[in-house]
Amino acid sequence: MPFELDTGNTAWLLTSAALVLLMTPALAFFYGGMVRGKSVLNMMMMSFGAIAVVGIIWVLWGYSMTFGSDVAGIFGNPTEFFGLAPLTDDANSLLAGSGVPALVAAGFQATFAIITVALISGAIADRARFGAWLVFAGVWVTLVYFPLAHMVWGGGILGAGENGIAAAIYGVTDGIANVAPIDFAGGTVVHINAGVAGLVLALIIGKRKGFGKEPMRPHNLPFVMLGAALLWFGWFGFNAGSAGAANEVAGLAWVNTTVATCAAMAAWLLTERLRDGHATSLGAASGIVAGLVAITPAAAAVNPIGAIALGAVAGVLCALAVGLKYRFGYDDSLDVVGVHLVGGLVGTVLIGLLGTDTGLFYGGGIDQLVIQVVIALAAVIFSGVLTFVIGFVIKVTMGWRVSEDAEVGGIDLAEHGETAYETIAQGRVIQEVRA
């Protein structure tokens, strides 16, 4: 074997993978609490369904399309590591540098693909057919997530390699672009990507019946708080795990993830208090997620003071951005745009100012800022165009929406044959045992 197994790094990455997988059920609670009581199960099932579909596809061709041999700078060879069996071969078994088995890294990365898909579901709450969602999950992760992850992390055109846009603009030294784009744990790949996809789907699928007219209050704010807390916990795997090793980079990412999130929560609450009169629990939960999103690309690029500034900016901007859907009339039901797109853009772009090695505020000049804007825009365009095509094809073939009666009566009952809460009006129980 070319490298020696590092048990410490491997243990941390296995732990991180479990932490990140927890984030998707956590998201189910975060989103589930925000919808009305008649659609909480469907909302949570969109996250759980994404785990099932994406988890299988990742093992079959997802890892290979992300980290396989480069094809045109856009995606990896889907057959190279098909089914992950080749990762158990000696030649591929340990990653260079960290001494972590490639199979462990593949497991860790699976959880990122899963949550990215699940994040989109918040934009289309209460109205999408479950089958259409599962088809979308499988197609979208294949045509949008894997290629974008490959472009940024797998040696494609948005990375630091010789074939990348950054190398073309700024030149190359020893195979690395002179100004390397930074996306530590997924500002472009995960959050800008999911945010844009959510916006596009919300536009294609249309508004919930009664949007902007009928009250659509969150039905269970304690669920939202619980979800936010579990997301924060899982996010330590997301960010500190993205160091790929149990080292000082992981430590910096851990501290930055904590303090940026504290700052974003405080900033969101302050914004609400000044504008609306009250600091709300929904605002605290939302501020937590906004901060986690924003620090994701920057977790190892800024120092803790920079992380506080970055988190505070994200908290204020996201708190203001969630109101845009009413002004522009799109029903991004649970603010995937306002939190993930805006937070992802804030984090990705602010690296150009706050990055301690190359940021403008630290004497690094304007180049890092420029390349950060370039990769952010590239992610927006790539995700936007392809999501539109996929969403539109599903709309004209299988159709996205449940019937109006089903939507009004509650999508839980229509799509899953269940209701979340017992009410006295449900009538008598007829028991039928099916063999």
Place this chain on the structure above:
Amino acid sequence: MKLVTGIIQPHRLDDVKSALEAAGVRGMTVSEASGYGRQKGHTEVYRGAEYTVDLVPKVRIEVLVDDEDSSTVTEAIVKAAQTGRIGDGKVWTVTVDDVARVRTGEHGAGAL
């Protein structure tokens, strides 16, 4: 026989129950209700979106009594539920034709 119905502030329920027990009432039905009177509702803000909540939570308390006890029971509820602020609720009394006790099948005043 009379049915005395009170719509009261939820946080006054314990005091009203105690007052009714002290007045000799042996049973009652309590249910959650929502509605509004002169106090109207309130507004709530979620992620910047303002909702007017016009129905506010109330508790409905119902007591079946003999004719001669109805004014005592009404006064007991009013006295115990009163805070003096808008939203304290209402109490009303209606005449009841008949009452049946399910367990024994007896009718009339004996079923109270």
